[in-house]
Amino acid sequence: MYFIYLFSCCLLPTWVRFAPTAGYSLGSCVAHGSLNYTNRLKVLCYSEQLRLVPSNIPPNVTVLDISDNLISRIQLENFRNLTNLRVLNVSHNLISRVAEGAFKHLVNLQELNMARNKLSVLSENIFEGLGNLTVLQLGDNNIKSVESTAFRFLLSIRFVNLTTNELQHLNKVRPILKFPHLQQLHVGNNSLFTFQTEDLSDFPLALKVLDLSWNPLTKLNVTTDILPKLESLDLSYSGTNGSVEWYIRDGFLLRDVKKLSLNGTNISEEVLFSVLQCLNSSLEVLTMSNLKHLKVKAFLKLTCQMLPVLRVFNLQGNSLGSLGDGLKPCSLLRDLDLSRNKLVQLADFVFKNMSQLHALNLSYNQLNAVPVAVRIITSLETLDLSYNSISELKSSDFAKMTMLKELYLVNNLIRDINGSAFQDLINLRSLRLGKNHIWMITYPMFLSLRKLVVLDLKSNQLSSLKNGTFQNLNSLKLLNLVDNQVSEIEEGAFQGLLNLTTLLLGSNKITGDILRTATLFDNFISYESTAKLKSPPFSLLKSLKTLSLNSQGHEGLLNLPSNFLEGLDSLIELHAGRLNINFLHPQTFNYTPKLSFLDISRNAIGNLTPQLFQPIPNLTEFILTQGRLQTLDFLIHANLTQVKILRAKGNELTVITESLIRSLPSVKYMDLRENSFSCDCDNSWFLKWALHDTYAQVIYMNTYLCKYPPNLRGMKLIDFKMDSCSVDLEFICFISSTTLVALTLLASFFYRFLRWQVVYAYYLFLAFLYDNRKKRRRPVQQYQYDAFVSYNTHDELWVLRELLPNLEQVQGWRLCLHHRDFEAGKPIIDNIVDSIYNSRKTICLISRHYLESEWCSREIQVASFRLFDEQKDVLFLVFLEDIPACQLSPYHRMRKLVKKRTYLKWPGHREETRMFWHKLNIALQTRGEADEENPLLSGLDTQD
Incomplete structure (x- = not known):
C-alpha cells in the first residue's frame, strides 16, 4: 500500500507539469526572439495608437520600441521590471512629462530615444539609474530648460542629440561635456546665438563630432584648446545674413578636424578662406552645397590649393554652369559630387589631374552627352550620369574605363544602345539604364560584360526580347525589365543566364502563349486548366531564386499548370x-x-491538401492572407516543420486545433487577424497557448474578434472566459489517486475478510442470469435426474460403496455424479449449473475436504440460489462427519437460515444406517413445495 501511495504522489507532479508547445501573445506588440533567451528578445509596439506604455512586456526584453504612438507621459512603474533592457525607443509620441526615477531600474540600458516628443524641461532626476547609457536621443522636442544636475547619472554617455529644440545657451548642456566618454554632441536647429569655447569648459573635451547646424549664430569663437580630438564640425545653414563673427585664434586649436560641413552657410569669401586656412593641414572632407550667396566657381581653385589632403569634395546644388580649370589642383580627390547643378558641358581637361578619383556624381544636371572629360579618368569606379539629357551612347564614351564597376544612366533620353559603348567595361558590376526610351536590344549587346551582376532596364519601351540577347551575361544575378511593353519573347532569349537569381518582368504585355522563360507580375498570363505544359516556361532557369507572378491582367491566371514551375x-x-x-x-x-x-494570398482557394506541400519541407514563410480557407488542418500532415512565419489573415477560420499547432514546431509568428473565430471551448487550447507560453507568438491577438456564437459576436477572443472549458488537472489527479488508494484498501479488506462472500455473490449472480435464461428457453421443467450429488473426491469412496448401492440399486433413484455424468469438453461451471437444474434435488455431502474445495463451494452456491429462486425444498445437506459451527463459512449455513430442519448426519453406528437411508429416501420423494414439511425429518438433526 505504501508503494502505491508513493507511486501516485510521484506521478501527480508529472501530470501537473504538462505544458503545450510554446506560444505567447503581447497584444498590440510583436516580439522578435524567444522569452527563453534574455539577450535576443526584441518587442516592437510602434504605430499602434497606444496611449499608455504596455504593461505586459516580458521582463527579459532587451529591445523595446513603443514609438509613433499617443503616449503622453511616462509613469514611475512603466519600466520597473525591465532590468535587461538595452535599447528603448519612445520617440514620436506626445510625452511631455517623465516621472523622476522612471528609468532608475534600467541599469543595463545603453540607448534611449525620446526624440519627437513634447518635452520642455529635463528635470533633476530624469536620468537616474542610467549609468550605462551611451546614446541619448532628445531631438525634436521643446526643451528650453535643463536642470544643472540632469545629466549627472550619465557616466558612460558617448552620443547626445539635442537637435531641434529651443535651447538658447550652450551652458545648459555644459555639465554633460565633462564626461570623458562623450564623443558626439548634436545641438543643431536650436536658438543658439553664440559658440565660445571659453564658456564651455576649462579642460580638454573628448568630443569628436560637433553639430551646430541650423542655428542663428552671430558669434563663433575658438580661443581655447578644449577640442583637441574634434574630427567633424557641422556648421551648415548657420548664421543670418552673413553676420556671423568668426574668430579662430589658432588653427592648431582645430588641428584634428577632418570633416567640415558648410552647406547653405551665409558666409563671405574672406571668412571662408580664413576658416579653410586654419584647417588646411587636416581637412579631408569638405561639403559646400547650396551656397547661394557665394560665387563658388571663383574660389574652387584656391580651395584645392589651400587643402592639400582633401579627399572628398561635395559641391551639389550650387548652380554651377561650368567648372573651367577650378578643380585642376584637386589632384588627390577620391570622391567628387557635382550633382544638382546646371552643368551643360564640361571642358575636356577639367578632370585631367585627378588620377585617384574613384567616384564622380554628375546627376541632375543638363548634360546632353557623356562628357569627354570623363574618359580620361581611368581610375573611376563609380559614375553617375542619371537625370540628364543624354540621348545617345557612343562607342568611345566609356573607352579605357576598365576600372569602372558601377554606371548609372537612369532617366535620360537614350533610345538606342550600341554594344560597342560598353566594350571596355570589363569589370562593370552594375549597369542602370532605367527610365529611358530604349526600344530594342540587339545581339551582341553585352558581349564584354561578363562580370555584370545587376542589369536594370525598367521603364523603357522594349517590345521584344530576341534569342541570345543576354547570352554572355554569365555572372548576372538580377535582371529588371519591369514596366516595358514586352509582348514577344523568343525562345533562347534568356540563354546563358546561368547564375540569374532574380528576374523581374512585371507590368508588360506578356501572355501565356508567348511565355517561355520569364517571371511576371501584372501581365496578361492565363491558362485554361492545370494540365501539364509541353514546354514549361522556366525549364532553363536552373539558378533562378525569385519568381513573382502577382496580379495578372484581365481575369487573372485562372489556373496554374501542374508543371508550370518545372526547371x-x-x-x-x-x-x-x-x-x-x-x-x-x-x-x-x-x-x-x-x-x-x-x-x-488574395486567391479564391478554399481547400488545400497536405500532399501539395510535402515536396517543399524547407518552407520558412507561408502567406495565405485573404483567401477562403475555413481551416488550416491541411498543414497537420504537410510536413512543414521549418515554417517560422505563418500569415493567414482575412480568411474564414473558426477553430485552431492543438494538432495544427503541434505540426508547426518551428513557428515563431502567426498572423490570424480578420477571421471568423468561434468563442467556445474548441478554441480554449489555442487561446491558452497564444497567451501564456514562450516561443511562438500570435501577433495582434487583442484584435481577434468572435463571430460565433451569435450572442458573443464582436467580443474579443482574449476576453472569452475559459473557466467552463478548463480541466483542473491537479483536482483530477487528486481524485484519481485518492480513488486508487481507496479501491486498493477496499480490495485488500474484502480479500482478507469477505473474500468468500464476494465469490458467493458473484456466482449467485451468474446463477440468477442462467436461471432466467433457462426459464425463457424451457417454461415446463423436465428433470433428467432425481438428485445431483455434490461431494469432494476424498469422499468418492463413500459415494460408491454406500450412496449408490442404497439409492440407485435398492431404491431405484437416478443420481447425477460429476465423475460419471458431466459432459466431456463442456466448461465445468456450465456442467455444474446444468446438472443442478436438471435434477429435482441437490444432495450436498459435507465434510472438511468439501469445505476446502473451490468447486464444491460453487456447486452449493448454485444450489442455494436455486433454493432462493424457486422457493422449494430442493436442497438438503448430509454431514459425513462432525464439523464445528465455527468452521462453517456463511454460505454453508444458508440452508440453516432458510429451512433448519432438512439436513442429515451419517450415523456413527452401523445399526442406525437403516434409519438414515429411510429418511434420505423420504426426502427424495417429497415434491419440494414451499410450505411442505416432512414429519420424518422434522425436528431431527437440527443445528442452530
Missing part, C-alpha cells in the same frame, strides 16, 4: 498572389525543393 530547382521565393486561382494541383511544387518563401 526551377534553385527557386527560393515565389510570389503568386492575386492570380484568381481556386485550385492548386498536388504536383505544383514537385519541382521547387528549395522553396523557403511562398505567397499565395
Whole structure:
C-alpha cells in the first residue's frame, strides 16, 4: 500500500507539469526572439495608437520600441521590471512629462530615444539609474530648460542629440561635456546665438563630432584648446545674413578636424578662406552645397590649393554652369559630387589631374552627352550620369574605363544602345539604364560584360526580347525589365543566364502563349486548366531564386499548370498572389525543393491538401492572407516543420486545433487577424497557448474578434472566459489517486475478510442470469435426474460403496455424479449449473475436504440460489462427519437460515444406517413445495 501511495504522489507532479508547445501573445506588440533567451528578445509596439506604455512586456526584453504612438507621459512603474533592457525607443509620441526615477531600474540600458516628443524641461532626476547609457536621443522636442544636475547619472554617455529644440545657451548642456566618454554632441536647429569655447569648459573635451547646424549664430569663437580630438564640425545653414563673427585664434586649436560641413552657410569669401586656412593641414572632407550667396566657381581653385589632403569634395546644388580649370589642383580627390547643378558641358581637361578619383556624381544636371572629360579618368569606379539629357551612347564614351564597376544612366533620353559603348567595361558590376526610351536590344549587346551582376532596364519601351540577347551575361544575378511593353519573347532569349537569381518582368504585355522563360507580375498570363505544359516556361532557369507572378491582367491566371514551375530547382521565393486561382494541383511544387518563401494570398482557394506541400519541407514563410480557407488542418500532415512565419489573415477560420499547432514546431509568428473565430471551448487550447507560453507568438491577438456564437459576436477572443472549458488537472489527479488508494484498501479488506462472500455473490449472480435464461428457453421443467450429488473426491469412496448401492440399486433413484455424468469438453461451471437444474434435488455431502474445495463451494452456491429462486425444498445437506459451527463459512449455513430442519448426519453406528437411508429416501420423494414439511425429518438433526 505504501508503494502505491508513493507511486501516485510521484506521478501527480508529472501530470501537473504538462505544458503545450510554446506560444505567447503581447497584444498590440510583436516580439522578435524567444522569452527563453534574455539577450535576443526584441518587442516592437510602434504605430499602434497606444496611449499608455504596455504593461505586459516580458521582463527579459532587451529591445523595446513603443514609438509613433499617443503616449503622453511616462509613469514611475512603466519600466520597473525591465532590468535587461538595452535599447528603448519612445520617440514620436506626445510625452511631455517623465516621472523622476522612471528609468532608475534600467541599469543595463545603453540607448534611449525620446526624440519627437513634447518635452520642455529635463528635470533633476530624469536620468537616474542610467549609468550605462551611451546614446541619448532628445531631438525634436521643446526643451528650453535643463536642470544643472540632469545629466549627472550619465557616466558612460558617448552620443547626445539635442537637435531641434529651443535651447538658447550652450551652458545648459555644459555639465554633460565633462564626461570623458562623450564623443558626439548634436545641438543643431536650436536658438543658439553664440559658440565660445571659453564658456564651455576649462579642460580638454573628448568630443569628436560637433553639430551646430541650423542655428542663428552671430558669434563663433575658438580661443581655447578644449577640442583637441574634434574630427567633424557641422556648421551648415548657420548664421543670418552673413553676420556671423568668426574668430579662430589658432588653427592648431582645430588641428584634428577632418570633416567640415558648410552647406547653405551665409558666409563671405574672406571668412571662408580664413576658416579653410586654419584647417588646411587636416581637412579631408569638405561639403559646400547650396551656397547661394557665394560665387563658388571663383574660389574652387584656391580651395584645392589651400587643402592639400582633401579627399572628398561635395559641391551639389550650387548652380554651377561650368567648372573651367577650378578643380585642376584637386589632384588627390577620391570622391567628387557635382550633382544638382546646371552643368551643360564640361571642358575636356577639367578632370585631367585627378588620377585617384574613384567616384564622380554628375546627376541632375543638363548634360546632353557623356562628357569627354570623363574618359580620361581611368581610375573611376563609380559614375553617375542619371537625370540628364543624354540621348545617345557612343562607342568611345566609356573607352579605357576598365576600372569602372558601377554606371548609372537612369532617366535620360537614350533610345538606342550600341554594344560597342560598353566594350571596355570589363569589370562593370552594375549597369542602370532605367527610365529611358530604349526600344530594342540587339545581339551582341553585352558581349564584354561578363562580370555584370545587376542589369536594370525598367521603364523603357522594349517590345521584344530576341534569342541570345543576354547570352554572355554569365555572372548576372538580377535582371529588371519591369514596366516595358514586352509582348514577344523568343525562345533562347534568356540563354546563358546561368547564375540569374532574380528576374523581374512585371507590368508588360506578356501572355501565356508567348511565355517561355520569364517571371511576371501584372501581365496578361492565363491558362485554361492545370494540365501539364509541353514546354514549361522556366525549364532553363536552373539558378533562378525569385519568381513573382502577382496580379495578372484581365481575369487573372485562372489556373496554374501542374508543371508550370518545372526547371526551377534553385527557386527560393515565389510570389503568386492575386492570380484568381481556386485550385492548386498536388504536383505544383514537385519541382521547387528549395522553396523557403511562398505567397499565395488574395486567391479564391478554399481547400488545400497536405500532399501539395510535402515536396517543399524547407518552407520558412507561408502567406495565405485573404483567401477562403475555413481551416488550416491541411498543414497537420504537410510536413512543414521549418515554417517560422505563418500569415493567414482575412480568411474564414473558426477553430485552431492543438494538432495544427503541434505540426508547426518551428513557428515563431502567426498572423490570424480578420477571421471568423468561434468563442467556445474548441478554441480554449489555442487561446491558452497564444497567451501564456514562450516561443511562438500570435501577433495582434487583442484584435481577434468572435463571430460565433451569435450572442458573443464582436467580443474579443482574449476576453472569452475559459473557466467552463478548463480541466483542473491537479483536482483530477487528486481524485484519481485518492480513488486508487481507496479501491486498493477496499480490495485488500474484502480479500482478507469477505473474500468468500464476494465469490458467493458473484456466482449467485451468474446463477440468477442462467436461471432466467433457462426459464425463457424451457417454461415446463423436465428433470433428467432425481438428485445431483455434490461431494469432494476424498469422499468418492463413500459415494460408491454406500450412496449408490442404497439409492440407485435398492431404491431405484437416478443420481447425477460429476465423475460419471458431466459432459466431456463442456466448461465445468456450465456442467455444474446444468446438472443442478436438471435434477429435482441437490444432495450436498459435507465434510472438511468439501469445505476446502473451490468447486464444491460453487456447486452449493448454485444450489442455494436455486433454493432462493424457486422457493422449494430442493436442497438438503448430509454431514459425513462432525464439523464445528465455527468452521462453517456463511454460505454453508444458508440452508440453516432458510429451512433448519432438512439436513442429515451419517450415523456413527452401523445399526442406525437403516434409519438414515429411510429418511434420505423420504426426502427424495417429497415434491419440494414451499410450505411442505416432512414429519420424518422434522425436528431431527437440527443445528442452530
